[in-house]
Amino acid sequence: MTRYPLIALTALLACGVTLPGLAQTATPQAGDPQRWYQEDSTAQAQLRTLRKEIAAALAEAKKACRSEPSTTRATCLKDAQDTYRQDMANAEKLRETAHPAR
Numbered sequence: 109m110t111r112y113p114l115i116a117l118t119a120l121l122a123c124g125v126t127l128p129g130l131a132q133t134a135t136p137q138a139g140d141p142q143r144w145y146q147e148d149s150t151a152q153a154q155l156r157t158l159r160k161e162i163a164a165a166l167a168e169a170k171k172a173c174r175s176e177p178s179t180t181r182a183t184c185l186k187d188a189q190d191t192y193r194q195d196m197a198n199a200e201k202l203r204e205t206a207h208p209a210r
Contacts, residue, residue, distance in 0.1 A: 166192040
């Protein structure tokens with residue numbers, strides 16, 4: 109379980125919460141859709157994006173687990189799934205942290 113507790117942190121970072129000094133300015137690149145650079149304006153849209161990020165983090169964790177030795181793979185997958193469930197259950201709190209009311 110200590111291997112993938114960063115899924116929530118990854119999701120928060122993806123939603124715009126950054127540690128001091130780690131913030132990056134998104135500069136549109138040629139060919140990028142403009143929607144990639146538009147912030148979600150409603151709580152519902154923010155939550156939808158966060159859920160997508162949590163699901164993507166689960167997919168990445170599962171991929172990493174597949175490269176584990178067979179003796180630890182099942183535990184790794186279970187931990188990744190547990191973290192996913194926990195993050196989804198706390199999605200609203202994560203969204204509020206990432207997007208405090210102004």
